[in-house]
Amino acid sequence: MTNHSLFKRLVGFALLFALLIPAATVSSGGLDLQGDTSAQSGGGPIGNTGFPISPVSNASGHYSEVRPSVVYNSGFMQTYLAVWDQADSSSTNTVVYGQFMDRDGRLTGYRFRISPELGPNINADVSYDPTRDRYLVVYEVGIGIYGQFISNAGARLGSETTIVTGLVPTDTFYTSAVAYSPTSDKYLVTWRHNQGSSQGIEARTLSGDGLTWSSVWGLTGMIAGDPDLPDVAYSSPTDQFLVVWEQTNTDPDHDIYGQRIQMGGSPGPVGSVFSIHYTENDETAPAIAAIAKLTGIGQYLVTCQVDYGGVPSIDGRLVTDAGVLDGSPIYISPGKGYWPGVAGNDHTQEYLAAWVQGTQVQARTISTAGALDTVAYLTGRDPAHAAIASGPLGDFLITVDDRVSPSYPYDIFGYMWGTRVFLPLVTRNN
Numbered sequence: 001m002t003n004h005s006l007f008k009r010l011v012g013f014a015l016l017f018a019l020l021i022p023a024a025t026v027s028s029g030g031l032d033l034q035g036d037t038s039a040q041s042g043g044g045p046i047g048n049t050g051f052p053i054s055p056v057s058n059a060s061g062h063y064s065e066v067r068p069s070v071v072y073n074s075g076f077m078q079t080y081l082a083v084w085d086q087a088d089s090s091s092t093n094t095v096v097y098g099q100f101m102d103r104d105g106r107l108t109g110y111r112f113r114i115s116p117e118l119g120p121n122i123n124a125d126v127s128y129d130p131t132r133d134r135y136l137v138v139y140e141v142g143i144g145i146y147g148q149f150i151s152n153a154g155a156r157l158g159s160e161t162t163i164v165t166g167l168v169p170t171d172t173f174y175t176s177a178v179a180y181s182p183t184s185d186k187y188l189v190t191w192r193h194n195q196g197s198s199q200g201i202e203a204r205t206l207s208g209d210g211l212t213w214s215s216v217w218g219l220t221g222m223i224a225g226d227p228d229l230p231d232v233a234y235s236s237p238t239d240q241f242l243v244v245w246e247q248t249n250t251d252p253d254h255d256i257y258g259q260r261i262q263m264g265g266s267p268g269p270v271g272s273v274f275s276i277h278y279t280e281n282d283e284t285a286p287a288i289a290a291i292a293k294l295t296g297i298g299q300y301l302v303t304c305q306v307d308y309g310g311v312p313s314i315d316g317r318l319v320t321d322a323g324v325l326d327g328s329p330i331y332i333s334p335g336k337g338y339w340p341g342v343a344g345n346d347h348t349q350e351y352l353a354a355w356v357q358g359t360q361v362q363a364r365t366i367s368t369a370g371a372l373d374t375v376a377y378l379t380g381r382d383p384a385h386a387a388i389a390s391g392p393l394g395d396f397l398i399t400v401d402d403r404v405s406p407s408y409p410y411d412i413f414g415y416m417w418g419t420r421v422f423l424p425l426v427t428r429n430n
């Protein structure tokens with residue numbers, strides 16, 4: 001082969017790879033509002049400073065933007081959607097906002113309002129329907145849980161959907177979470193129900209077209225065990241969801257419990273409520289993710305915050321899609337840790353867990369066998385409420401609420417995680 005032919009072939013390969021591999025830069029700034037385009041190979045943080053997702057506020061400009069949730073659009077758009085809530089100038093009304101980002105974390109368009117009515121619209125969660133290329137955002141309004149369908153351009157689709165509602169102060173609903181089953185074309189929404197001195201975790205499905213509701217399933221019954229903070233993930237091999245929550249046991253302290261809900265056959269709870277994290281310590285704030293393993297079965301990773309004698313840390317347990325604990329507890333954070341988030345990536349067969357510790361966001365990947373990778377330490381100032389979405393081909397987006405400076409309100413920031421490979425577009429054969 002002549003040098004000229006070899007040169008043309010190398011250039012052709014380089015151009016092909018350049019088209020297949022996304023750009024490595026994240027054009028948004030960090031907490032200091034400076035761009036960071038550094039990257040790490042082997043799957044890790046792409047830069048270590050957070051970039052602003054919500055408009056960066058000033059001390060007198062507006063109230064804090066907090067409690068993010070994030071999901072990835074796996075269809076044609078291939079974008080992330082982050083949602084969060086923010087109080088208005090009255091400090092009594094709270095609105096749910098959203099912001100799209102491309103697969104490399106660059107903001108696309110401007111933030112947009114999701115909740116149509118003023119009120120205490122808080123604790124938003126979001127799920128994506130690839131069949132219709134749209135989102136369902138759910139949030140609490142005190143007297144009930146409501147939802148709003150959003151297009152891939154951020155437009156409201158139809159009117160606000162009532163998921164469950166009651167009467168103040170005797171019948172109220174809080175901390176909703178949502179996931180979607182593409183196999184059955186159904187969303188599962190779960191929440192905490194307060195009724196006098198009793199509380200319970202409940203759930204129901206909504207058809208993908210938004211027209212048909214199931215009955216409400218009481219997963220715990222109405223009890224005095226203070227069940228709270230439900231989260232849910234979907235396992236595709238068995239077409240079922242696993243709902244997890246914290247609940248006081250007889251110790252007394254909180255443990256983490258779960259209930260499987262099947263979609264195929266006769267939809268509804270399957271099996272019994274089972275314990276996931278249970279020690280003499282206080283386990284709270286569960287977060288859950290799922291992976292379809294290459295062996296053809298499903299698996300969940302359930303993380304939580306564990307109080308070891310006044311020192312909170314982040315632990316995890318693997319759970320099969322049959323509702324069986326898989327292996328021993330996983331000690332995820334090397335030191336203190338608060339407010340975990342977790343996501344699973346089918347392509348790389350690994351989970352990413354993130355949490356906050358002091359001024360840092362910390363994160364590490366975990367294999368389906370429970371093996372821990374190196375902890376990454378990401379720059380922040382006062383972060384809280386980690387949430388993660390699994391993106392394309394092993395990428396993740398971590399979101400937190402944080403401040404630009406101690407005197408500022410909270411805003412929403414993001415950290416990209418993945419692998420970026422740089423190849424030359426021109427190769428010279430000497």
